[in-house]
Each structure stands twice: as C-alpha cells, then as structure tokens.
Amino acid sequence: MPKVSISSFPVSGLFGVVKPTGPTSMSIVNDLQQLIARSKLFVDAEKLEKIKGKKIDRKRGKFGKEGVKVGQGGTLDPLADGVLVIGVGRGTKKLNEFLNCTKEYRTTCLLGCETDTYDSEGSRVRVAPWRHVTRDRVESNLTTFTGQIKQVPPIFSALKMDGKPLYEYARKGIPLPRPIEARDVTVHSLSVTEWLGSQHPYTWPDKELSSEEKQALEAALKGVEEGAKVADELEPIPANFEDEKPSAFVMSMKVSGGTYVRCIVHDLSHAVGSAGHVVTLTRARQGRFVLASKEDEDRECIPWEVFERALSDVGEQDDEGWTEWERQVMEHLEVV
Structure with missing residues (x-):
C-alpha cells in the first residue's frame, strides 16, 4: 500500500479510530475534522494560512468551507465501541466498500x-x-x-414501509400493511x-x-400476526x-x-x-481495519484518546513539525 512521503503532502486517505462508548459516530467525525482542517498532512499551505490562529470549537460541528472533506465508513450507535473507518479527501470515495465488507x-x-x-x-x-x-x-x-x-x-426502526417509518406504525398503533x-x-x-x-x-x-404504547405495538403487529400479544x-x-x-x-x-x-x-x-x-x-x-492485527494486511486502529488529547491541547511539534496525533495517523494511514 502507498506510503506517506515528505513530498506527497497534503494527502487523502483512510485510517481507523477506536470509537469509545458514548459519542455518536458523527460527533467523532466532526471532532476529527477540527484537527484535520489544521494539519499540513491533509491541507495545503494556502488554506492553512486562511485559518491560522483560529481555535478549535467542538460545538461548531463541521468545520466549514475551509475544512477538508471527512467521512466514516459505517455508523456505530452511541452504545457501541470499536472500529470506525475514517476517510479524508479522496478517501471518502472509498468508504462505501466498508458497508458490505466482512x-x-x-x-x-x-x-x-x-x-x-x-x-x-x-x-x-x-x-x-x-x-x-x-x-x-x-x-x-x-x-x-x-x-x-x-x-x-x-419494528422500532427507521426503515420505511409505504413511505412511513416502521417505528411510526408501532407508536401510533397503525397495523402493518404486510410483514x-x-x-x-x-x-x-x-x-x-x-x-x-x-x-x-x-x-x-x-x-x-x-400500557398504551404496548397496545399500540400490538395493534401494529396484528396487521401481519393474528393474536400478536x-x-x-x-x-x-x-x-x-x-x-x-x-x-x-x-x-x-x-x-x-x-x-x-x-x-x-x-x-x-x-x-x-x-x-x-x-x-x-x-x-x-x-474489512482490513481491526482492533488487534491477525493478518499481514490488517490495519490497526488509533485509540480515540490520542485525538481527545489533541482537541484539548494539540501539543508540541517534533523536529519535523509533527504533533503526536499526526504521527499516529501517518503510521496507520492508507493513502488514496
């Protein structure tokens, strides 16, 4: 797979993050975008100059017009933790392949x-x-x-039947038109x-x-299951x-x-x-992004704590001008 070289910046690519329990996948993406939009790893010098001195504001959500495109390859609910594949720049076009992977x-x-x-x-x-x-x-x-x-x-899901979310049938006691x-x-x-x-x-x-909600759910289910209780x-x-x-x-x-x-x-x-x-x-x-590597082609994910620290304090740069989180991403990045 392509390696990051000094002459190749800025780059597009994919990397994995270990999402913790609690935040939504989109909040993880929005926080990462705040860091990525300020990094020479992903943004050219001209754009970086425009936002020079702007502080990170995690409440803003997506960074805005100056931000590079960032996305994720498969949502994890707040309850869930683990592998979250992140795409940056052209890497976002590769994210669909992770929806149907193993x-x-x-x-x-x-x-x-x-x-x-x-x-x-x-x-x-x-x-x-x-x-x-x-x-x-x-x-x-x-x-x-x-x-x-x-x-x-x-039945309590956002999937639609005849244009209506299934949860709406369940909550309003509307019989399902079909299974x-x-x-x-x-x-x-x-x-x-x-x-x-x-x-x-x-x-x-x-x-x-x-009891009213249970009766409504029963009514919805009886549309396809006689005697549902x-x-x-x-x-x-x-x-x-x-x-x-x-x-x-x-x-x-x-x-x-x-x-x-x-x-x-x-x-x-x-x-x-x-x-x-x-x-x-x-x-x-x-897919190939894992918590613990088992095969040669596996790519291990970066703990969220690395980015959490950077969002509070980006930290010191090393001799080559890189911060801790950037070094971590460079070590785990799949360049697109």
Whole structure:
C-alpha cells in the first residue's frame, strides 16, 4: 500500500479510530475534522494560512468551507465501541466498500428483558423467564443463526414501509400493511466466548413502554400476526432470590455487511425461550481495519484518546513539525 512521503503532502486517505462508548459516530467525525482542517498532512499551505490562529470549537460541528472533506465508513450507535473507518479527501470515495465488507463483533446479551431498540438504550417491552437458560442451551441453538440466514429488522426502526417509518406504525398503533421484509445475511461464525451468569454489572433498563404504547405495538403487529400479544411472562421468584441478577453471556461473531447484531441477540433469546437485549457491542473488525492485527494486511486502529488529547491541547511539534496525533495517523494511514 502507498506510503506517506515528505513530498506527497497534503494527502487523502483512510485510517481507523477506536470509537469509545458514548459519542455518536458523527460527533467523532466532526471532532476529527477540527484537527484535520489544521494539519499540513491533509491541507495545503494556502488554506492553512486562511485559518491560522483560529481555535478549535467542538460545538461548531463541521468545520466549514475551509475544512477538508471527512467521512466514516459505517455508523456505530452511541452504545457501541470499536472500529470506525475514517476517510479524508479522496478517501471518502472509498468508504462505501466498508458497508458490505466482512465485520467482526463482540456483544453481551442480558437475558429476561426485551427492549424496543433491542439494546439497553431502549425501553422495556416485556420481561420473560430466564433461569432455565444455560450455556449448553444457548450453544445448541447457535447453528440456527449461522450460515446464510434471513433477518427481520425490528419494528422500532427507521426503515420505511409505504413511505412511513416502521417505528411510526408501532407508536401510533397503525397495523402493518404486510410483514416486514426479511433480509439475506451471512453469519460466518458465531460462538459463546464467556458465560457470565449473574456475575456482571448490567441491569434491565428503567424505562418501560406504557400500557398504551404496548397496545399500540400490538395493534401494529396484528396487521401481519393474528393474536400478536405484548405482555410480560413473569415467573415465580424462588425464595432468597429477590436480588438475583438475570444471566448474561458474551458472544463473538463474524458476519457479512448488513447483519443486525441486535437481531441475532433478540432472536436467539426467543429461541431459548426467553427474552434478551444487547448491553455491550464492540466492532472488532471492519474489512482490513481491526482492533488487534491477525493478518499481514490488517490495519490497526488509533485509540480515540490520542485525538481527545489533541482537541484539548494539540501539543508540541517534533523536529519535523509533527504533533503526536499526526504521527499516529501517518503510521496507520492508507493513502488514496
């Protein structure tokens, strides 16, 4: 792959960032743009002169007319962390290839509770028995979700049906005109890597759908599923188990582009006779960009802390005029 040389500046390219849990992908891009727009690595001297002396303002979002184009190759929700591919300049034209590439994830499922978003950021839809679920029971159901499978996106999503977002049907109690179309995806591998049992810090969300919201969801689902019901399936609490935590487990998977990790967790929880939702989600690989290198062509990502420090204080330049974050990018950059 092309290497950065002194005579090649400014450049366009791709590099990976380790996104932390919390911020949105777009906020990461906007913050990076503040740094990139002030770097001779990506911007020519004439443009740099125009913005000389302007301070970084992270509240402004996109830098403006002087800023070089920056984009990302596949959104991670605030809950999720891990690999986020960044394109700069002509590199943004290469970002589409990362939407359908092979990806690897690690995720933690918390049993006994289903949410509208299929993760801990959402509201509780229903609770279900979970004490009967064992590691063996989960693992015996993994083959159902491995290989070429069909996934049905959640009804609480922005996907549209007849011009209306699915979540609008669910929230307003409008019957779906037809079933949500299943999507073909490929799960190359799927395994339980750790059974946490009750030894974990996770809890069910405090937010809960109201009775009216549950009735609206039922009405929407009855358009395609006769007798659809949204209700808790409570189980008796054994003596001395009032403070018992629901079981959780960690899975690793390698999947094709377009795969809903949350759907795998949701559907697998149903398959074992329970309910479940995602409480942690890490993207460990997106194409050739990885958290930990396994193959020669892999490109490791830069920790977000490197850029966070630069946004607060860009720091001292070395003998060649580069700051810490620029050196890190140069070491990991794929020039386009």
